[in-house]
Amino acid sequence: MKATIYDVAREAGVSIATVSKVINSKGKISEERRREIFAIMERLQYQPSVIASALTGKHTYTLGLLIPDIANPFFGEVARAVEDRGHQLGYSVIICSTDNKDERIEQYLSVLKQKRVDGIMIGTGMGNADTLRELRGAMPVVAIGRELPAVPVHAVVADDRQGGRSAAEHLLLLGHRRMAVLSEGMAVSSSRDRLHGFRQKLEEEGVPLPERHVRPCKHRIEHAKREAAVMLEGSDRPTAIFCCNDLLAVGALQAAKEAGIKVPGELSVVSFDNTVLASVTDPPLTSVAQPMERIGAAAVDLLLEQFGQGAAPARRRVTLRTELVVRASTALAPHNE
Amino acid sequence: MKATIYDVAREAGVSIATVSKVINSKGKISEERRREIFAIMERLQYQPSVIASALTGKHTYTLGLLIPDIANPFFGEVARAVEDRGHQLGYSVIICSTDNKDERIEQYLSVLKQKRVDGIMIGTGMGNADTLRELRGAMPVVAIGRELPAVPVHAVVADDRQGGRSAAEHLLLLGHRRMAVLSEGMAVSSSRDRLHGFRQKLEEEGVPLPERHVRPCKHRIEHAKREAAVMLEGSDRPTAIFCCNDLLAVGALQAAKEAGIKVPGELSVVSFDNTVLASVTDPPLTSVAQPMERIGAAAVDLLLEQFGQGAAPARRRVTLRTELVVRASTALAPHNE
DNA sequence: CTGAAAGCGCTTACAG
DNA sequence: CTGAAAGCGCTTACAG
CATH class of the missing domain: 3.40.50.2300 (Response regulator)
Known part of the structure; x- marks a missing residue:
């Protein structure tokens, strides 16, 4: 059976509260104890359950990303950027390819709510303004790559x-x-x-x-x-x-x-x-x-910023500059007019 | 505050056990009650917590997908197929772009374990056989798109x-x-x-x-x-x-x-x-x-099949046929020899 | 057909 | 510096 915090506590001869504290670097624990407990966790191959800790009211450390289609190279690159920034900060991302279909959007949104994700990035169309309004009341949201009509939400877009x-x-x-x-x-x-x-x-x-x-x-x-x-x-x-x-x-x-x-x-x-x-x-x-990398990273940052704050702080927009990359498909206009 | 199963039970004048049963279509509940309870859930905008239900020993309904890079069109298409099949069956997927780096692989694996995902699909290289062996002991695994050396795991590949x-x-x-x-x-x-x-x-x-x-x-x-x-x-x-x-x-x-x-x-x-x-x-x-669609779908199916069974059933392989698509980059050999 | 109670694995005040 | 206890929101035998 998988080791739990109880197993670790028992081995260490301390309470589970103490183990919890060393896991989360909280409170004051003597350096010696903390070392010992880490050693025991290692030995038991103990992996703290994010599920259990999420239930106690903390974060799930999971984010939702709604896009039209992950197989589209553009969204693939954006998703990669989102993933990387999230990973850096300790968050996982669930991909949701919507094909811009309202039905799929609703389904995914429902799933994401049931999974209690910490926030949602929306890079897909959202036909239904009510859905969005409701969603925004329930958890942090940021629009990515395009504005969402009808409802003011934070957004990061290219210029x-x-x-x-x-x-x-x-x-x-x-x-x-x-x-x-x-x-x-x-x-x-x-x-x-x-x-x-x-x-x-x-x-x-x-x-x-x-x-x-x-x-x-x-x-x-x-x-x-x-x-x-x-x-x-x-x-x-x-x-x-x-x-x-x-x-x-x-x-x-x-x-x-x-x-x-x-x-x-x-x-x-x-x-x-x-x-x-x-x-x-x-x-x-x-x-x-x-700037797909920066768009993805900014979206994650903008989302996480909202965690501290109460419901719906002032709307924020981040606009990132584009850059013309000249290759071989353009040339001087023909002058045979 | 978010509605819980207690709120629904109170409104309906029943116990939470009864509500739980109607949510999961278990046991025998009179048709009348069940309707009434659904109505209340609707009204309260009740979304059952997957977190809480997962803690009770059930599934998290989340799968991990390890690939080299979601921004690579090939893996984007595979991911889309995995996502679709998973979604159909009620599972979400967390993307993990590894860049084939052992360090990233280990990190992601650790995260996925802590999140108690129900299974993992591996489409990336896995340098460390021990890691894989250990993983396979802990949860269902299937290799996708390529074989994993050194350790026998289920696999779905193209021919x-x-x-x-x-x-x-x-x-x-x-x-x-x-x-x-x-x-x-x-x-x-x-x-x-x-x-x-x-x-x-x-x-x-x-x-x-x-x-x-x-x-x-x-x-x-x-x-x-x-x-x-x-x-x-x-x-x-x-x-x-x-x-x-x-x-x-x-x-x-x-x-x-x-x-x-x-x-x-x-x-x-x-x-x-x-x-x-x-x-x-x-x-x-x-x-x-x-056949990227079929590869993705088969991988999910092969993963879910393992849920019923105990540790490590016989190894299975699914091989899917390829198909030559002829376009304009091939022609008769030049005969100027 | 329905409910009381234990338990899942954590965190968080609170007390010492 | 450390621990006992309550609670997060569910599910699952078990009893009735």
Whole structure:
């Protein structure tokens, strides 16, 4: 049978209270006793039960992470960052891939509550504002990667607007004037902000961005490819496309290839996220990098900060800068106008 | 304060034992009472504490998943499959990215024990056989994706040998005779088996595979690129390369491009895993697909099967077939010999 | 069909 | 510096 605190106490000839204290470095215990007790724990292969200690009102040292899909490289990298920071601080993370489905979200939330996790990070859409409001009343929550509409919660996000701007700046500097955008659904705040920043910069420079050149896409390569193909038809086609994530950019690349349009010679493509995909395509993608490591770490920190405090302190936002990583998918605009 | 089983019992005018029974569908409770109690639980927003119930000797309904890196697309897909199957059956999964480092492995294992997870899936290397032996004595374990040396544990793996064979068959059919292999370290059983199957098939057909054309690589694109570049020097260079995973194949593709060697015209590349990367490169990769979904699901099933049984039942292995997915990175061998 | 009581393995005041 | 006792929120025989 597994050793318990009673076994350790008996061996050491002390009370379980004393053992508990040495485990948690609390109270004053003579150095000698503490050594002895550690030795006994070692010998008995004693592993204190987090379950039992959690029941006594302490933390479970477990966090929940809601994301659309852990198999998506972007979320995989974010999850890794969350995991690492959590691990450093003594927390484990339970992954919850929601596919952005309300049903799965509710199920996972219920499970996480029953397991009494110490807090939840939400990187997925949340259709139901009531659910979120209720959740926020029950435990610390932080939005990660995107804002959650309707309910004010802490959030850590990339500076999507500035990221969009820097994509625009890059293309403008290369002389592009006819541009297009492949965006995600407008329900996603991060995607809206990227587009907003991009468009704003173009407006400042007096470069038009016709509505028909802004196409929202589902989060799938084939879909992006189809949308891009449509954009690339006709003679007044754009010389540059800004894609709101790497997957969309892959679709754009494939569409261009099928249409016999050379990237970057005849078409520049700027992407967003800078996941591993960006370095794997041919040509490799110029991409606005999100600081995924820092996003993950900040989310954990923001979550843990809330432990001390009572219910719902002032809302906090952490915005992290993006950085344009230039690769081979962008070049000077063709001057055959 | 959070509602407890006592609150529900009080409201319903019954004992906590009765409430417990309706929660767990145990014993005989009149239909009327059961409805009433459910209604009260609903009204009180009662969420039974998994913590408390776990302490009573039941399961924690939490599983541990050890993998090298959740940010690696292959493991991300496996993790997703594990998560889904676990979720279906009422289990959560804690991710543990080990980077194959013994220190991290030990830390995570210790945490998982303290949290009393119901079982552990190991998809990472395990240098220390003693650790594993000890672990296996303490709780259900299954190896996932590769064998664990030295200690017999249940395992679910792809049929790597057959996968290697089918890669070879494909290339032979296309007329290739001068082949090379980019493999992972030989410590990894799956990589060994892939190479073994590949080589065996070649031998059967009397096609040589010179030792200098078999190069072990680290799990990084740049490293693979460098190794491939060396292989592609000289005039007797291979007309086909078999890469033991998608990342290595990306490296090979990049090396070929830099050397001005056309894929698939002058060089065919076959990959293994068939992660999202395989469909993103240019040309997209012909790849031996691992059935990641089924691997993940089988691992969970194999783990849960052990719950009923006493310590260490007979060792079981589940081997799942691979499938060659042909894309555009392979073609007929050039006949300019 | 229902309930009283013991017990799971800890932590936390409180007393000494 | 150390220990006795209550309590965390459940489940499980056992008795009725």
